[in-house]
Amino acid sequence: MKISCFFAMLLLACTIASGQDILLDKTVRAGELTLFQSVSNPNDYYYLSDKPKLAVDPATGKPQFSFLRYVENQKGTGDQATKDEGEGGGIIHCVIEMGVTQAQLAAARQDLLRVNSSGNIKGPAIYSGGTFALISTVNDPQSGFARKVLGLGKAPILDGQKAAVSISLTKLGAKVLWESFQTPTPDMSFSFEMDLKGYKSPRRAIIEANFDQIYQHQSFSAAAITRQGNVMLAGEINIAMEDLYKSGAIKVTTYNPDENMEKAVEDAYSKLTRMMFDPAGAGGPPATPALPGQTQTSMLDRAQALLNQGRKDALEDFLLSEDIERVELAREKAAVTTTEANPSTPPPTGNQPTSIHPPGTGPSQTKGYTAPKEKYGYTRPTPTLPTTAIVAAYSMRTVRQRGVFRIDLNKYTIDNLSLRFDQNVGAIDCPDCFKQINLDDPLYKQREVSATVDGYNAEDFQKYINFVSISFRKKHEDGQYTNADLTIDRAKFNQQGNFFPFLYGWKGDNNRLKWREYEYKTVWNFFGGATKESVWAKSDLPTVPLSPPYLRKVIDIEMDQEVVTREGIRSAEVKITYKVEGKDMVKQVRLNPKGGLLTTQIEVLLPVPSINPAPTYDYEITWMLNNGTTKVSPKKSSSNLVIFADQM
Secondary structure, three states, X not given: OHHHHHHHHHHHXXXXXXXXXXXXXXEEEEOOEEEEEOOOXXXXXXXXXXXXXXXXXXXXXXXXXXXXXXXEOOOOOOOOOXXXXXXXXXXXXEEEEOOOOXXXXXXXXXXXXXXXXXXXXXXXXXXXXXXXXXXXXXXXXXXXXXXXXXXXXXOOXXXXXXXXXXXXXXXXXXXXXXXXXXXXXXXXEEEEEEEEEEEEOOOOEEEEEEHHHHOOOOOOOHHHHHHOOOEEEHHHHHHHHHHHHHHOOEEEEEOOOOOOHHHHHHHHHHHHHHHHEEEOOOOOOOOXXXXXXXXXXXXXXXXXXXXXXXXXXXXXXXXXXXHHHHHHHXXXXXXXHHHHHOOOOOOOOOOOOOOOOOOOOOHHHOOOOOOHHHHHOOOOOOOOOOOOOOOOEEEEOOOOOOOEEEEEOOOOEEEEEEEEEEEEOOOOOOHHHEEEEEOOOOOOOOEEEEEEEOOOXXXXXXHOEEEEEEEXXXXXXXXXXXXXXXXXXXXXXXXXXXXXXXXXXXXXXXXXXXXXXXXXXXXXXXXXXXXEEOOOEEEOOOEEEEOOOEEEEEEEXXXXXXXXXXXOEEEEEEEEEEEEOOEEEEEEEEEOHHHOOOEEEEEEEXXXXXXXXXXXEEEEEEEEEOOOOEEEOOOEEEOOOEEEOOOO
């Protein structure tokens, strides 16, 4: 018996190759920490690092934070007078630590023993990525002080549970933030939405989605996507999904009366979002309209609109619950008053109409009124208003799904959990961390251009990338060149927090606008020796986003228990072949139904849409049957990011 249990756990562990060994829906609160239970061992737990703070450079002791505000003078043209203010913006870079203290960890270990006497905290749950919103308070002449989203961006994950944050601010955003830092209590908050990959427990529910109807929704139409610059916020996607669920295009059926329907619907939204969209970069200032003559609402404005709506919904829910309490208390008052006036008169029944806002004095002044504190044992708190919208940004895939998608959730399924927490930076005692420059100042003889890797985490340098190198050159007016080269590998990515500056000076550059221009090119070297070199590109921006030619894609592998039983499948192997710069890359995974997991994932690299808008890969399925024979499918080509391993 012990031997069979051992092999069952071994099979289970073999299937946990792509997802993290945690159950996203099995959490325990121990001390100040949230713990996730292990899939393979119910006595093992992993803690959530949700206590963000500014990282400190161990060499200098200074915070890993920089804020550059710049301005460029604007001259009048023609009949226009000289402008009172120049154009400009700002650049913020910092590293945020996500760790917890040893004291918090020790307290959590002690508290866990009260829940599970054999419980053991193994280590941190590792984030797979994240997005953030930069928020501050703005003095609005019409509405007074209001929380304002100043910027959106990605948060690449570094080793050691750190996140690198880089963002370009608009002129207004830079001004608001700079003025805030001049006060004793500056107001700058990062609102993080970090992604955690793991497993969801089996649930007796089936998802059915009609993609032909889903793509007809006004939010997902080609015109709407184009107007939005091909990018949607997660909050906007969820609103559209709710409409489709109400219309019947998305159906969720549960077969267990105790099943949490709301959780099953959330699983459906998450699954469909990953099938239809890819994560998109959200940094930088508001985008320009995608089509001539059309106005495009910027991502910042759309995030702010979702923020305002979220606050409105929270207040409405709070007021509605207050109204329900008032109705109950009005009935109590009527019953007490009627009984005192005429003891023989029965109390009013629930069928009698009652105004939701009864006339007369407030409840606290009414005889017979039971205050919430006495009635429920506590004073109902005011609502916690959302401080940001769901800011994760997605771009719709060029290749669209077709037909009806159906998946049974009665198995362990790989999923992502989006976790939200905030960090107020507060006062920063570091004068060197703040710089303010005028690009037209003749004393400003040196320019810094920073490069950041877009779309990859530190772990990706271990899995896919050997290095990325960038060559930088600046031709000055006197004919001289400033050249620089930098190679970024995993160690340097972590060491410098995904922030790589280049400097060039003043060499006879009398034309200030031309002085800002430079050239750069990149070389990406992937595992297996594949190399992609770009051509020289011109730019005058203060930041260089190093966008990779290949992006990591996650392919879901699914099996259905009914097919496994009917076909007598003992195990199934899926082999995927894809190309990176002409070189074949092979990934292989095995599903073991006896281990309890009928789903897994394979990560591959596929070209970005600008290189190939509809990239494909090849795959083969091999069944190992209970009778000792094997069955192999022909090699198939696909662009779908879901493979059903139970279909030959």
